[in-house]
Each structure stands twice: as structure tokens, then as C-alpha cells.
Amino acid sequence: MPQTPRDLLLRGGHVIDPASGRDEVTDVLLRDGRVEATGRGLGAPDGAEVLDCDGAFVAPGFIDVHCHLREPGREDVETIATGARAAAAGGFTAICAMPNTEPVTDNQAAVGFIIRQAMRAAAARVHPIGAISVGQKGESLAEFGEMVAAGAVAVSDDGRPVVSAHLMRTALEYAQTFGIPVIDHCEELTLAQGGSMNEGIVSARLGLKGIPSEAEEIMVIRDILLARRTGGHVHLAHMSTKGSVELIRWGKERGINVTAEVTPHHLTLTEQEVEGYRTAAKMNPPLRTAEDVEVLREALRDGTIDLVATDHAPHHYDAKDREFADAPFGIVGLETALALVVTELVDGGVIDFRTLVDRMSTRPARLFHLPGGTLAARTPADVTVFDPKVGWEVDPATFLSKGRNTPYSGRKLRGRARFTIVAGRLVHRADDAK
Amino acid sequence: MTSALGKDLLDLESLTPDQIRLVLDTAVPFKEISERAIKKVPALRGQTIVNLFFEASTRTRISFEFAEKRLSADTVSIASSGSSVQKGETLVDTARNLEAMRIDMVVIRHGASGAARFLADRIESNVINAGDGTHEHPTQGLLDLLTLRDHFGSLEGLRVCIVGDVLHSRVARSNIWGLKKMGAEVAVCGPKSLLPYSIADFGVTVFSRVEEAIEWAQALNILRLQLERMHAGYIPSLREYNRVFGVSRERLERATHDVLILHPGPMNRGVEIDSDVADGPHSVILNQVTNGVAVRMAVLYLLAGGRPELAEAAKGGGER
Numbered sequence: 001m002p003q004t005p006r007d008l009l010l011r012g013g014h015v016i017d018p019a020s021g022r023d024e025v026t027d028v029l030l031r032d033g034r035v036e037a038t039g040r041g042l043g044a045p046d047g048a049e050v051l052d053c054d055g056a057f058v059a060p061g062f063i064d065v066h067c068h069l070r071e072p073g074r075e076d077v078e079t080i081a082t083g084a085r086a087a088a089a090g091g092f093t094a095i096c097a098m099p100n101t102e103p104v105t106d107n108q109a110a111v112g113f114i115i116r117q118a119m120r121a122a123a124a125r126v127h128p129i130g131a132i133s134v135g136q137k138g139e140s141l142a143e144f145g146e147m148v149a150a151g152a153v154a155v156s157d158d159g160r161p162v163v164s165a166h167l168m169r170t171a172l173e174y175a176q177t178f179g180i181p182v183i184d185h186c187e188e189l190t191l192a193q194g195g196s197m198n199e200g201i202v203s204a205r206l207g208l209k210g211i212p213s214e215a216e217e218i219m220v221i222r223d224i225l226l227a228r229r230t231g232g233h234v235h236l237a238h239m240s241t242k243g244s245v246e247l248i249r250w251g252k253e254r255g256i257n258v259t260a261e262v263t264p265h266h267l268t269l270t271e272q273e274v275e276g277y278r279t280a281a282k283m284n285p286p287l288r289t290a291e292d293v294e295v296l297r298e299a300l301r302d303g304t305i306d307l308v309a310t311d312h313a314p315h316h317y318d319a320k321d322r323e324f325a326d327a328p329f330g331i332v333g334l335e336t337a338l339a340l341v342v343t344e345l346v347d348g349g350v351i352d353f354r355t356l357v358d359r360m361s362t363r364p365a366r367l368f369h370l371p372g373g374t375l376a377a378r379t380p381a382d383v384t385v386f387d388p389k390v391g392w393e394v395d396p397a398t399f400l401s402k403g404r405n406t407p408y409s410g411r412k413l414r415g416r417a418r419f420t421i422v423a424g425r426l427v428h429r430a431d432d433a434k
Numbered sequence: 435m436t437s438a439l440g441k442d443l444l445d446l447e448s449l450t451p452d453q454i455r456l457v458l459d460t461a462v463p464f465k466e467i468s469e470r471a472i473k474k475v476p477a478l479r480g481q482t483i484v485n486l487f488f489e490a491s492t493r494t495r496i497s498f499e500f501a502e503k504r505l506s507a508d509t510v511s512i513a514s515s516g517s518s519v520q521k522g523e524t525l526v527d528t529a530r531n532l533e534a535m536r537i538d539m540v541v542i543r544h545g546a547s548g549a550a551r552f553l554a555d556r557i558e559s560n561v562i563n564a565g566d567g568t569h570e571h572p573t574q575g576l577l578d579l580l581t582l583r584d585h586f587g588s589l590e591g592l593r594v595c596i597v598g599d600v601l602h603s604r605v606a607r608s609n610i611w612g613l614k615k616m617g618a619e620v621a622v623c624g625p626k627s628l629l630p631y632s633i634a635d636f637g638v639t640v641f642s643r644v645e646e647a648i649e650w651a652q653a654l655n656i657l658r659l660q661l662e663r664m665h666a667g668y669i670p671s672l673r674e675y676n677r678v679f680g681v682s683r684e685r686l687e688r689a690t691h692d693v694l695i696l697h698p699g700p701m702n703r704g705v706e707i708d709s710d711v712a713d714g715p716h717s718v719i720l721n722q723v724t725n726g727v728a729v730r731m732a733v734l735y736l737l738a739g740g741r742p743e744l745a746e747a748a749k750g751g752g753e754r
Contacts, residue, residue, distance in 0.1 A: 203630075207547035208547050
């Protein structure tokens with residue numbers, strides 16, 4: 001970071017820090033990029049800026065372990081800087097960038113480039129994820145060791161599922177040397193081939209080729225079994241089906257090293273959104289049924305699914321303004337994730353705020369061995385201060401992300417970031433915050 | 435001006451039974467025009483229509499062209515080869531260009547499901563779906579309904595089975611919606627690999643053996659089996675398909691009653707339908723083709739704002 005930031009005193013907020021068990025209204029002092037002290041009635045040191053946190057929650061900074069920043073390669077669609085600023089505006093202090101860039105992030109130089117661009121952006125932290133295989137081709141392993149030394153925090157072939165079970169096994173074994181998770185996008189390609197939405201009555205009516213749940217579940221159980229064989233940590237991206245939850249539960253009960261994420265959209269939308277061939281609702285894995293949503297919510301509550309990740313996937317508007325089958329998969333998520341979880345899951349009575357913080361900060365930090373995830377003294381001052389009640393309407397034109405592709409346009413939500421602080425530096429302040 | 439059908443005809447799923455009945459009733463007087471020596475009335479004089487065919491089609495395109503010409507519309511037909519589509523123009527740009535040329539109506543055939551709706555949402559012209567991907571083919575559904583109604587007098591309670599590749603068939607979807615809305619009982623029959631996973635949710639009966647379907651049905655609508663389904667692994671061979679699901683005279687004769695035979699064409703004789711069935715006494719396949727022109731005339735006329743009660747008069751003079 002450029003220079004030592006001013007001291008920040010977060011006054012009067014409700015601090016929730018599952019890692020230290022703290023859950024009370026109190027003050028937090030940040031100094032030299034670290035949490036200095038926590039306690040009621042802390043005085044502001046000379047030169048400190050006091051941030052009014054009255055009525056807000058003060059949480060360890062949110063971490064999104066799954067987003068697509070398109071740089072290098074498609075800077076017209078998103079850049080590391082715009083993505084990192086969008087993240088900060090959405091309350092994320094750190095995001096993990098998937099390696100499906102052009103060229104692919106499959107070597108230490110490419111990883112170093114992302115780190116440097118993120119430093120320049122000076123918004124949310126950006127942790128690169130390296131490719132599992134050279135060129136994401138699914139053939140030979142990329143150099144995990146050098147990528148980790150350059151700053152990579154995990155490996156994944158992202159949207160290109162690891163077809164070869166042998167390669168997946170090898171990756172799970174080799175990654176253990178460096179203590180990083182192997183992330184898989186679970187999709188059995190011969191089943192999913194040509195599909196553009198969930199296979200069910202809606203796809204049958206619309207005449208769109210469906211992607212059955214089993215395309216995901218077959219790979220989920222394969223990966224869990226390979227994690228059992230190897231002892232490696234497999235992290236399953238964007239789970240979307242009831243069956244996947246059952247399989248993960250099966251694996252966890254047996255002590256297998258499997259973790260999983262779910263996106264805000266798979267927690268809040270169903271295949272019905274596709275009606276009228278709405279490309280804004282086209283994502284992979286596809287939106288499923290109400291029953292799947294119900295089971296995913298319960299799995300997030302009980303911890304079977306460990307965390308919420310956005311799968312932020314910006315696209316140029318031209319790319320989405322076309323025939324459904326030809327439009328690309330994916331939606332942006334960094335600036336709507338927090339409010340969706342607050343509105344639909346907390347206000348909806350599924351989880352409480354403590355669980356929200358655990359699933360969006362504590363666990364992502366712990367499972368990916370990232371800085372942050374706690375407000376304990378002397379830890380990095382990555383903090384999200386958020387308003388649980390402030391209502392707003394989603395207007396893609398106001399996004400800091402270059403991507404405008406969201407199915408939530410016009411949706412009224414509650415909850416937003418008041419302050420986002422990275423290493424003791426304020427990187428986002430809501431317009432009306434004092 | 436909003437017509438009795440609305441701005442566009444995109445599918446039968448969203449039509450009401452009254453709207454379907456209106457098209458069928460309007461088609462009846464138009465049938466007679468095609469029997470005249472001079473097959474032309476001035477009902478759509480001055481209207482410009484573009485037939486936009488992004489997929490190869492002979493029968494449907496010609497049927498639309500005749501319908502348009504017999505109503506005196508000015509028409510242009512564009513096939514995907516030789517147009518800007520080949521140069522990579524997007525559908526949204528095609529739509530904007532048509533809009534800029536002030537076209538009154540667009541008839542579109544496209545390989546992507548939802549393409550007709552995509553166009554309709556973006557231009558003010560009336561859009562008629564002439565088949566979009568594996569979604570719907572509403573004018574085919576309507577002409578099938580008219581053919582069945584001509585023969586049976588009513589569709590209420592009629593038992594119709596659709597046989598074949600329902601999974602990839604836009605004709606099947608339009609038939610299912612149209613028939614059900616008009617009170618018919620609908621069944622489908624085919625190898626399970628060629629039926630949609632959720633087929634039962636359409637409210638249709640499913641037969642896995644064609645013999646049972648024939649025994650149940652008063653009419654069979656036999657779908658064309660596309661050769662590429664075999665290469666894509668949905669069925670092992672056309673020979674075996676014919677052996678298990680082909681509609682043959684022998685199978686029909688085993689039924690305890692006569693069964694009317696429809697086929698949307700083009701037929702694969704000896705695959706889904708045997709020649710002696712296609713050419714047999716219960717086949718109305720050519721009636722379908724004749725009705726196709728009349729139904730399309732009715733749709734064009736109604737979408738252009740033509741008043742249904744004047745269809746009879748429209749045949750004779752310039753009254754609109």
C-alpha cells in the first residue's frame with residue numbers, strides 16, 4: 001500500500017466477528033493497517049478519522065473467492081481496477097480472480113501481472129487463482145509452486161471442467177505441497193453439451209436444450225471420491241442442485257476434505273427467470289427449481305455449503321443482446337451480493353447476521369488461507385461496515401463494474417456497504433455516510 | 435391498431451381458444467380463393483412483407499409466399515445464404531434495418547428457439563413465427579387443427595397422438611398447445627430418448643409402443659425423423675426406428691378403427707411413415723398443405739387488422 005493510512009476509529013457499530021466470538025456494540029480502532037483495539041468508548045487518537053457506524057454492523061471484510069475480472073484480454077468488459085472498485089462498493093475487501101483470462105493465468109508472470117494491477121487499483125485486494133493445467137487445456141499441470149510463490153491462492157481450470165479424472169487426482173495430490181485448494185467447476189460435458197438452461201418443464205416448453213442436474217452431480221461425486229483418495233482439498237464452485245448438497249453432506253460426514261460455495265443467484269432465483277428467453281438469466285450452472293433453492297439455502301445455513309461466492313461474470317451488452325442459445329453464460333454479482341443475502345436470506349429468516357458474516361468472511365478466509373476474516377487485534381484491518389436496513393433499487397447504470405448484465409435490474413433490496421476498509425484504508429464510503 | 439391476435443403470432447401457447455377458433459374460422463372463406471382461376475384478392479394491397487428464412491425451408495416459405503401474393507401484399511424473401519447474415523450480422527442489427535425500411539410484417543424462420551420473439555420485442559412490425567428452433571411452429575399447428583376439424587367436425591374430445599421426435603420438434607409443441615386449448619386429448623409416442631424429460635408435465639399421455647398409440651388415437655400426427663438424430667446417438671438406426679416406431683399399413687390394420695394420418699412434411703418414406711400409409715385412404719397430408727395457405731392468409735389478414743367478419747367480403751372486393 002502506498003503510505004501509512006490515517007488511524008480510523010469505527011464508532012458505535014455492532015461488531016460481529018465469529019472468529020473471535022465477538023457480537024456486541026463497540027468501537028474498533030484501526031492503526032498502521034491493522035486492528036489496534038476493540039472496546040466500548042475508545043477515544044480517537046490525534047489525527048484519527050472517526051467513522052460513524054451507528055446502526056450498522058462492523059464485520060471482518062467480505063471475501064469473494066470466485067470472480068472474473070477479464071484482464072488481461074477483455075479489458076473492454078472488465079478490468080482488474082473496475083472489478084476491484086466494484087468489489088469495494090459491494091462490501092468486499094478481497095476477491096479471488098479466476099484464471100480464464102486471455103492469455104490464461106497459468107504461470108508466475110501472469111499471476112504477478114494481476115498482483116501489480118491490483119496494487120495500482122488500490123481498492124479491494126485481488127488474489128489470483130492459477131490454472132490447474134497449462135492453457136486450461138486439461139492436459140498437463142501448470143506450475144503450482146511458482147504461481148503460489150507469485151501470489152496465487154488456489155488453482156482452478158474454471159469454466160473448463162477438469163475432464164480427466166487422472167489430472168484431477170494429480171492436481172489434488174500435487175496441490176498439497178503448497179497447501180492450496182483445487183477448485184472445480186463441476187460439469188459433465190457430454191451431458192451438458194449444447195444446453196443453455198436447466199432441464200425441466202421450462203426448457204421443454206421453450207424448446208431450449210436442458211442441462212440436467214446430473215451433469216453437475218456426477219462431477220461432484222467424482223471430485224469428492226478423488227479428494228478421499230488423495231486427501232487433497234477440493235473446493236466445489238457454484239453448487240446448484242439438491243443432489244450436489246446431498247453428496248457434499250455425504251463427503252463431509254466421512255471427513256473428506258471437500259468444501260463448497262453457492263452464488264446469490266442460485267439462492268434466490270429459479271429457472272422461471274428464463275421465461276421470455278431472458279439472456280440476463282442465463283448462467284452456468286443454470287438456475288434450477290424452487291426445491292433446489294430451498295435445499296441450497298438450508299445447506300448454507302447448516303454449513304454443508306461453506307460460503308457465498310458471486311461468480312461475478314461481466315459481459316459486453318452486445319453479447320447478451322442476442323438469441324438465447326448463443327448468448328454467453330454469467331451475470332455480474334459483486335455489487336448485489338450483500339444486499340441479496342441480507343434481503344432474501346437474513347430478512348427471509350434463513351440465516352442470522354452472524355452466519356452471514358461467517359459465510360462471507362470468516363470461512364472464505366480460513367478455507368483459502370487468506371488475510372482477513374477476523375477483527376482480532378494485530379490482524380490486517382480489512383473491515384466491512386454495512387447497513388442492514390437501507391433500501392435501494394438495483395440500477396445497473398450505477399454499477400462501478402463495466403458489466404451491466406444482471407437479472408436483478410429494478411429489484412428493491414435492503415442492505416449495503418457503508419464503509420469498506422482494506423489494510424486500514426477506506427476504499428469505499430456510501431454517499432450519505434459520515 | 436391491435437388486431438384480434440395482438441401484434442404478433444409467436445406461439446400457440448399464449449393464444450386463447452377464442453383466438454385459435456378465430457384463425458380457423460377466418461381461414462375457411464380464404465380456402466375458396468385458392469380454387470379460383472384468378473387467385474388474388476386485394477386485402478393486403480400496399481402492405482410490405484419480408485420473409486426472413488435463416489433456415490432452409492421450401493414448403494413453409496412457398497406457402498407463406500403464396501398466401502401473401504394471393505392477398506396482394508408486396509413481398510421480399512430473404513434466405514440466409516446471400517444476405518448479410520452470412521457476413522455475421524447480428525439478429526438485432528437485422529431487426530433494426532428492417533425497422534428502418536418500414537416493413538409492415540416479418541415472417542421469420544430461425545434455428546434458435548425464441549428468435550421470433552426476440553425480433554418481435556425489438557420492432558414495431560407484426561412478426562409471424564414460421565418456426566423457431568425447437569420451440570414452436572404456430573402456423574403449422576393451426577393448419578393441423580384446421581385439417582382435423584375439417585375431417586372430424588370438432589376438436590373437442592378428439593384423441594390425437596403425435597408420433598416421433600417430440601424432443602426436437604417445434605411442430606409437436608404447437609400441436610400440443612393448440613389441441614389442448616381446443617379440448618382435444620393429446621398423446622405422444624416415441625423412443626424415450628426423443629421425448630422431453632418433462633413431457634408428462636405438458637398434460638399429455640405418453641405411449642412407449644406405437645401399437646398402443648394407434649389403438650388409442652383417432653388421428654396420428656407423424657413427425658419427420660431427422661437423420662442427424664441417429665448420428666447424435668438418440669437412436670441406433672433409421673432401420674430399427676422404422677421397425678419399432680414406423681407407422682405401417684399392417685399396424686394400422688390391426689387397430690379396431692380407422693385412424694387419420696397427418697404429417698407436417700417433408701416425409702421420410704420408409705422411416706417414420708410407410709408409403710402405403712402416406713398415400714393411403716386415411717391420409718390427409720395434402721389437405722394439410724392446401725390448408726396451410728389458407729391458414730397463413732388468415733393469420734396475415736388478421737394481424738394486419740383485418741376484421742374477421744369481413745373476411746368473406748375481403749375475398750371479393752377491396753373492403754377492409
